[in-house]
Amino acid sequence: MGLEIPLPRLQRAVLRWYTRHARSLWWRRLSPEPYQVLVTELMLQQTQAQRVERVLPRFFQRFPTIRSVAEAPLAEVIRWWQGLGYNRRARFLWECAQTIVQHYGGCFPSELEQLRRLPGVGAYTAAAIATFAFGRQDVPVLDTNVRRVLQRILGTEHTSARELERIAREWLPGGASAQWHQALMDVGALYCHKHHPRCSECPLRRYCRSAGRVPPSARSMQRCEPSFAGIPRRLWRGRLLRLVAVAGTVTTEQAAQRLFGERPTGEQQRWIEELVAHLVRDGLLCRQGSWLSLPDGL
DNA sequence: AAGGCGGGGTC
DNA sequence: GACCCAGCCTT
Numbered sequence: 001m002g003l004e005i006p007l008p009r010l011q012r013a014v015l016r017w018y019t020r021h022a023r024s025l026w027w028r029r030l031s032p033e034p035y036q037v038l039v040t041e042l043m044l045q046q047t048q049a050q051r052v053e054r055v056l057p058r059f060f061q062r063f064p065t066i067r068s069v070a071e072a073p074l075a076e077v078i079r080w081w082q083g084l085g086y087n088r089r090a091r092f093l094w095e096c097a098q099t100i101v102q103h104y105g106g107c108f109p110s111e112l113e114q115l116r117r118l119p120g121v122g123a124y125t126a127a128a129i130a131t132f133a134f135g136r137q138d139v140p141v142l143d144t145n146v147r148r149v150l151q152r153i154l155g156t157e158h159t160s161a162r163e164l165e166r167i168a169r170e171w172l173p174g175g176a177s178a179q180w181h182q183a184l185m186d187v188g189a190l191y192c193h194k195h196h197p198r199c200s201e202c203p204l205r206r207y208c209r210s211a212g213r214v215p216p217s218a219r220s221m222q223r224c225e226p227s228f229a230g231i232p233r234r235l236w237r238g239r240l241l242r243l244v245a246v247a248g249t250v251t252t253e254q255a256a257q258r259l260f261g262e263r264p265t266g267e268q269q270r271w272i273e274e275l276v277a278h279l280v281r282d283g284l285l286c287r288q289g290s291w292l293s294l295p296d297g298l
Numbered sequence: 299a300a301g302g303c304g305g306g307g308t309c
Numbered sequence: 310g311a312c313c314c315a316g317c318c319t320t
Contacts, residue, residue, distance in 0.1 A: 044315040085304025
């Protein structure tokens with residue numbers, strides 16, 4: 001339904017293109033074991049593949065197995081996460097490791113429901129692990145790339161999330177679900193950009209109802225972030241966390257000096273306190289009196 | 299349903 | 310500058 005050409009032809013075109021033009025992403029050379037897929041997918045959440053590629057090899061060198069994560073202090077995982085952003089994901093990974101080692105005896109769950117219950121694992125990541133690590137063939141893996149590509153092929157303005165999922169399930173090629181989704185992600189990343197799609201070069205242009213006439217997407221609402229001295233709070237949080245990760249232990253006053261200079265104002269000190277409160281609440285920072293350190297997780 | 303979350307790349 | 314990115318959790 002909604003297709004210009006028979007479904008099997010689209011599927012063959014996608015899979016054939018993928019065999020010849022897949023991005024040579026570092027993790028695609030790994031044999032897909034669940035632990036490695038989990039780490040990779042967590043890192044890829046809202047984070048571009050190119051940056052994950054730079055961090056992933058040394059992360060796996062330090063943490064080769066789920067057990068190595070579970071046995072490490074949380075602080076160590078947070079340190080090795082630095083540079084990736086969304087630092088809560090580091091804690092989620094560590095918590096996943098605790099759960100899998102303690103509750104599943106170190107053996108990864110393969111059912112969607114079980115995966116979905118792991119911290120930091122939502123609908124996308126659960127489907128990705130089931131498909132890429134366990135070879136599930138009947139689950140659509142819907143990230144922003146796949147959604148956008150499917151939506152554009154359909155050419156309809158707004159397909160509801162529910163409807164799009166139904167279609168994505170219907171279009172799954174038997175026996176090649178992993179390659180199918182990887183291919184659609186590559187097309188999304190290389191050609192089917194959100195704003196300036198390169199339709200004339202796209203391998204799917206002959207099968208796509210939107211080819212060459214993608215309507216200019218409306219400006220998304222700019223969200224006015226809370227900020228201090230013109231710098232958004234989330235970036236201050238990142239700076240403070242990195243500071244503690246490097247220093248090991250600092251007082252709030254030392255942290256204020258490192259962030260603002262020798263004599264931080266009262267306002268600046270209060271700002272530090274707010275950042276600390278946020279990071280403590282998220283389980284990324286540990287506070288004892290005025291001393292700050294990364295949590296060990298125990 | 300909407301806001302917040304990191305950091306770097308892009309236009 | 311504004312916007313984006315292999316999402317998720319919280320309110």
